[in-house]
Amino acid sequence: MNLNRRSLFKLAAAAGTAGVVGAAATSSASVPPASKDARGVLVDTTRCVGCRACEAACAEANALAGPEKPGDDTVFASRRATSPTAYTVVQKGTAKSAAGDDRYAKSQCMHCVTPACASGCVVKALEKTPEGPVVYHKDRCLGCRYCMIVCPFGVPKYEFSSATPLVKKCTFCAERQARGLAPACTDVCPSGALKFGKRADLLEEAKTRIYTNPGTYVHKIYGEDEAGGTSWLYISDVPFESLRLPDGIEKKSYPEMADGALSAVPFVITLWPPLLMGMYTFSKRREEVAAAEGNEKQEEGHV
Amino acid sequence: MSERPLTPAFLESPFVKEKVLLGMPLRTYVKSLFTPWNAIAAAILLAGIPTLVFRFWRGLGAVSNLSQTNPWGIWVAFDIVCGVALAAGGYTVACAVYIFGQKDYRPILRPAILTGFLGYALVVFGLIVDLGQPWRLPYQFFLTPGTTAVMYEVGWCVMLYLMVLGLEFLPAALEWLGLVKVRRLLGSLTIGIIVLGVTLSTLHQSSLGAFFLMTPGKLHPLWYSPFLPIFFFVSSISAGIGMVIVESAISHRAFHDQLDPAAPVDLDKITLGLAKGGAVVLFAYFFIRLQGLVASGRFDLLATGWGAWYLFEMLGFVLLPSLLFALAARRHSARLARAAGLLTVLGVILNRFNVSLIAFNWNVADRYVPSAGEVITSLTIVTIGVLVFRWIVNRMPVVHEHPDWRGAH
Numbered sequence: 120m121n122l123n124r125r126s127l128f129k130l131a132a133a134a135g136t137a138g139v140v141g142a143a144a145t146s147s148a149s150v151p152p153a154s155k156d157a158r159g160v161l162v163d164t165t166r167c168v169g170c171r172a173c174e175a176a177c178a179e180a181n182a183l184a185g186p187e188k189p190g191d192d193t194v195f196a197s198r199r200a201t202s203p204t205a206y207t208v209v210q211k212g213t214a215k216s217a218a219g220d221d222r223y224a225k226s227q228c229m230h231c232v233t234p235a236c237a238s239g240c241v242v243k244a245l246e247k248t249p250e251g252p253v254v255y256h257k258d259r260c261l262g263c264r265y266c267m268i269v270c271p272f273g274v275p276k277y278e279f280s281s282a283t284p285l286v287k288k289c290t291f292c293a294e295r296q297a298r299g300l301a302p303a304c305t306d307v308c309p310s311g312a313l314k315f316g317k318r319a320d321l322l323e324e325a326k327t328r329i330y331t332n333p334g335t336y337v338h339k340i341y342g343e344d345e346a347g348g349t350s351w352l353y354i355s356d357v358p359f360e361s362l363r364l365p366d367g368i369e370k371k372s373y374p375e376m377a378d379g380a381l382s383a384v385p386f387v388i389t390l391w392p393p394l395l396m397g398m399y400t401f402s403k404r405r406e407e408v409a410a411a412e413g414n415e416k417q418e419e420g421h422v
Numbered sequence: 423m424s425e426r427p428l429t430p431a432f433l434e435s436p437f438v439k440e441k442v443l444l445g446m447p448l449r450t451y452v453k454s455l456f457t458p459w460n461a462i463a464a465a466i467l468l469a470g471i472p473t474l475v476f477r478f479w480r481g482l483g484a485v486s487n488l489s490q491t492n493p494w495g496i497w498v499a500f501d502i503v504c505g506v507a508l509a510a511g512g513y514t515v516a517c518a519v520y521i522f523g524q525k526d527y528r529p530i531l532r533p534a535i536l537t538g539f540l541g542y543a544l545v546v547f548g549l550i551v552d553l554g555q556p557w558r559l560p561y562q563f564f565l566t567p568g569t570t571a572v573m574y575e576v577g578w579c580v581m582l583y584l585m586v587l588g589l590e591f592l593p594a595a596l597e598w599l600g601l602v603k604v605r606r607l608l609g610s611l612t613i614g615i616i617v618l619g620v621t622l623s624t625l626h627q628s629s630l631g632a633f634f635l636m637t638p639g640k641l642h643p644l645w646y647s648p649f650l651p652i653f654f655f656v657s658s659i660s661a662g663i664g665m666v667i668v669e670s671a672i673s674h675r676a677f678h679d680q681l682d683p684a685a686p687v688d689l690d691k692i693t694l695g696l697a698k699g700g701a702v703v704l705f706a707y708f709f710i711r712l713q714g715l716v717a718s719g720r721f722d723l724l725a726t727g728w729g730a731w732y733l734f735e736m737l738g739f740v741l742l743p744s745l746l747f748a749l750a751a752r753r754h755s756a757r758l759a760r761a762a763g764l765l766t767v768l769g770v771i772l773n774r775f776n777v778s779l780i781a782f783n784w785n786v787a788d789r790y791v792p793s794a795g796e797v798i799t800s801l802t803i804v805t806i807g808v809l810v811f812r813w814i815v816n817r818m819p820v821v822h823e824h825p826d827w828r829g830a831h
Contacts, residue, residue, distance in 0.1 A: 200490070237570075238570045238571065238636075239571050239572065239573065239636060240568045241562045241567075241568040241573040242558065242561045242567070243566045243568045244566075256566075259566050261553050261555055261556070261559060261562070262553045262555045262556075262558075263573065264493040264554070265573060265633070267490070267493035268494060268633075268637060268640075269636040269637060271639060271640075273490075273491070276490050278554075279482050279489070280480075280484070281481050282478065282480060283555060367639050369638055369639065373636045374636070376635045376636050376648070377632055377635045379635075380572065380628070380635060380651045381575070381632070383628075383651075384625060384629075387621065387624055388625070391620065391621040391624060392617050392618070392621055395616075395620055395621070398521050398522065399521050399523075399613055399617075402522055402523025403523065406525075
């Protein structure tokens with residue numbers, strides 16, 4: 120009887136360990152830190168003229184349908200959003216510069232330093248590369264759309280009208296970068312608003328521009344701390360909200376928000392089975408004692 | 423020669439006749455299926471199955487109102503997030519009976535496990551409907567496992583727990599088929615299987631809440647909390663208790679002819695026992711939700727419209743059923759306990775909808791409303807579950823014990 124119960128316990132433990140061993144590896148939602156040489160782009164919105172050449176270059180580099188109404192400024196009338204066929208769009212800001220000029224800001228994937236999408240992807244279809252880009256493996260994606268749920272910038276877009284849909288977003292031209300080329304949009308930008316380089320250097324550059332032009336820039340680099348830091352950095356002479364850049368982004372790494380919950384997993388796996396077996400043993404013994412006492416009482420009755 | 427029967431020979435075999443056709447000739451059995459409830463079920467399936475075909479043929483957008491701003495709809499909120507919570511009765515009752523030794527709950531154990539098993543099977547079915555490319559589902563286990571994802575843990579747990587529930591229910595099927603040896607072997611593994619089931623449930627019930635840990639700013643601050651996994655776990659226990667109370671009340675009435683007159687079941691007594699548990703769990707849940715509110719410090723939001731909606735959920739669907747359960751236990755009113763059970767179930771559905779849909783994206787202009795196609799698909803999934811449940815209960819020893827296996831593990 121005793122041996123039987125012990126073998127049961129072993130079996131339960133073995134089944135528990137073998138079965139959930141994969142889940143035990145899930146103790147942290149974090150992704151490995153990006154390399155010091157990771158690339159980024161500095162967007163100086165004081166230099167952007169809203170020509171939308173970046174949109175055209177992006178469409179060409181990614182074999183997408185060309186940008187919406189090229190050369191027609193009426194597209195700026197309403198808020199614009201990226202889509203499965205437009206990985207970047209230029210927004211017209213709601214505020215003008217001190218000199219009365221319009222302000223524009225290009226939006227695309229921010230390529231977070233610690234991206235929520237990549238850490239939450241169950242099949243590693245989204246992956247953060249050490250070089251900077253958050254890349255998408257279209258042959259892995261299940262289509263759960265959790266990346267869209269967690270992205271604080273609302274970047275990933277889905278092909279809802281396709282029977283074999285994929286997630287679509289800016290690739291940071293990872294393939295061009297691997298060939299030593301700059302991303303298509305930064306290559307084509309005629310006004311110098313987009314500067315491609317090492318993220319660490321671009322942060323220095325941004326601070327230098329802010330400090331050496333007193334009274335010009337807002338004292339903030341959008342993307343320095345947003346979502347724990349992003350590869351794309353923005354500086355501006357008008358409030359960032361007026362450029363329609365997402366507001367209210369937490370200034371910490373999003374994957375770390377799930378770390379606490381995930382670190383509890385190994386503890387539940389190792390503690391629950393023995394705890395439950397212990398409770399089972401107690402209730403079993405209580406029953407046995409009750410049964411034995413019942414028998415004694417019956418015997419006493421006979422005497 | 424002219425007397426050749428019109429029905430195929432296998433329908434005349436004693437096995438098919440007794441086990442499948444419930445001892446009736448084929449014609450009588452088919453006639454017995456023409457009932458008003460079956461007509462409703464048939465109407466739902468007639469609308470739902472073509473919708474499902476259309477969804478896979480033309481893509482998610484052809485049937486649903488999903489959009490770039492609202493990538494998740496009721497197929498996630500109801501079919502998956504609510505589905506998992508409502509299937510919690512299996513592990514709740516299994517834990518009470520086997521681990522805590524509350525043997526008087528045995529009569530409701532098998533219906534609860536069957537509800538759980540079918541519930542999880544339908545969650546997986548709902549997942550397949552919702553995923554863009556569901557044929558890649560095995561990738562997360564074999565090809566490119568995303569070990570840093572909460573969903574990775576949930577995927578493993580749901581897959582394993584579905585198997586565990588299958589094993590937990592298998593004895594009933596084996597008794598039905600009369601496979602004595604396998605049935606006895608399975609009985610000796612019971613405790614191990616139950617322990618594994620409770621462990622897996624603890625993990626994934628809480629992890630469903632962890633899905634939303636990375637969405638501060640999208641989920642309204644009154645619902646967003648770092649304690650979401652704990653909220654989801656504790657409320658899954660109350661969901662399990664509520665579901666078992668409601669489901670056993672309905673089963674007791676619907677499957678009255680299946681009850682064993684030799685072993686009468688005092689369902690009122692069982693319901694009142696569950697009500698005591700429900701009162702305690704819901705009260706604890708109410709307080710940890712309050713702790714979440716205190717930790718967020720956003721009492722100011724209670725004065726807004728969202729605050730009213732939050733209080734509606736907290737007071738009407740958490741505190742109220744808790745008090746009603748306590749009152750029912752005190753007054754020995756099984757009727758009141760059943761009302762509180764129903765309120766609890768509705769409350770868990772309301773909470774899961776709030777977190778995954780209603781209070782999610784609360785601050786965007788483009789709000790999601792489900793399409794007719796999405797609603798009919800979810801209804802179809804529920805209908806399939808009810809039909810399979812009924813088919814099994816009418817045949818296998820679920821609401822009554824098999825006479826040869828009384829009191830066996």
